[in-house]
Amino acid sequence: MSRFLEIAVDVFWLAVIGVGGGWVLIRSLKASDDPVKIVFKWLFTIPLVIGEFFFARHLIGSIQPGDISTNAAPTFMMVISIAVCGVALGAIWGSHISNIIAMPLTNLFDGGHEEPEKKPYYSSVLARRNQGRPLEAIMLIREQLAKFPADFEGVMLLASLQAENMNDLPGAEITLNHFCDSPKTPDRQVVAALTQLADWHMKIAADVDAARAALQKIVARFPDTEIALRAEQRLAHLGETEKIILAQHDRQSLGLPEGVQNIGLLDSTEFLKPPEINPGKLAAAHVKHLEAHPHDTEVREKLAAIYAKDFQRLDLATMELAQLINEPKHTPKQVAHWLNLLANFQIELGADVATVQATLEKIVENFPDLPVADLAQRRLARLNNEFKGRQKSADVKLGVYEQNVGLKYGSPRKL
Secondary structure, three states: OOOOHHHHHHHHHHHHHHHHHHHHHHHHHHHOOHHHHHHHHHHHHHHHHHHHHHHHHHHHHHHOHHHHHHHHHHHHHHHHHHHHHHEEEEEEHHHHHHHHHHHHHHHHHHOOOOOOOOOOOOOOEEEEEOOOOHHHHHHHHHHHHHHOOOOOHHHHHHHHHHHHOOHHHHHHHHHHHHHHHHHOOHHHHHHEEEEEEEEHHHOHHHHHOHHHHHHHHHHHHOOHHHHHHHHHHHHHHHHHHHHHHHHHOOOOOOOOOOOOOOOHHOOHHHHHHOOOOHHHHHHHHHHHHHHHHHOOOOHHHHHHHHHOOOOOHHHHHHHHHHHHHHOOOHHHHHHHHHHHHHHHHHHHOOOHHHHHHHHHHHHHOOOOOOOHHHHHHHHHHHHHHHHHOOOOOOOOOOOOOOOHHHHHHOOOOOO
């Protein structure tokens, strides 16, 4: 082998050892709890390995082929030097090697050397809040949000401090609107933030207009979705919520009328019963409400029940429930509930078995892989028994109510 080739081979192997050793050095420094100690070990290891490499290289070069007696000494010296070098390296790095071997098992329990996920901590913020020091809590939480500006928990906690502790509802609204306006904010977090903002407007300020504006943002941002439908249903009941909250804010003492004397001696107590609500007036009120809030499922279901139970009008009840059933944004559980309710009305008001069966089969057809389909199948199996127990054969008296009260708006829909 030429001298130039020998030098090239030596340089190659030194480069391999250097690159490999450098990589191991960096890894060991990162994983070590005492990097200074690791540096001293490497300062001893590198000269030892390089010296052993050249010493063994020299002994290999002195071995002559064919002469065993001449080669015995250098061979023996090379073996001894390699063994001594190995013992020295084992003494230096033995603990690290054993850790590497045991690492796959220990990592199952302690997580290994993986860095923990960076996340904000709000324990100090909550402590300041509980101590009645909201300004300090806000300062601490802003420090965390400067590092994690998109953290939903932190944003909601900051808005809560502003609205509930500092009585700064406009500030809380700015905080949540800024968070919701970010295109990176997930939809579910936007909905939760705006819903919470609407709740604060109602509970803290009793401001139904501001609450309505917050919910309208949800409808505008997620049109024709189940999210928008739920927001519209809340919008439909804001008036009732406002009355309850205003009553809580402005409580007045109520004078109670004197009770009936000697009630046990009266011949009759019928006059003490509260007056019954006129079904016709109640239906008319529901119709008027639905004209303003057509997506209010609760009121529409109540109207269908009035038509079926008080007016004995299966056609009008079917029309109302059909509008709920045919709405694509409702959940399968809701749709199955309304189909079962329609089946109840059909049985009570004299529909035949085939009609009720067709109603229940729609659950199976529309949701074949859901639990509601299994429940519908069970009900279909015992439908004849249900007819015997619930169907009424008595003549129905319509009374003096206006019969087409539900036809004042919209048009009949088919299932």
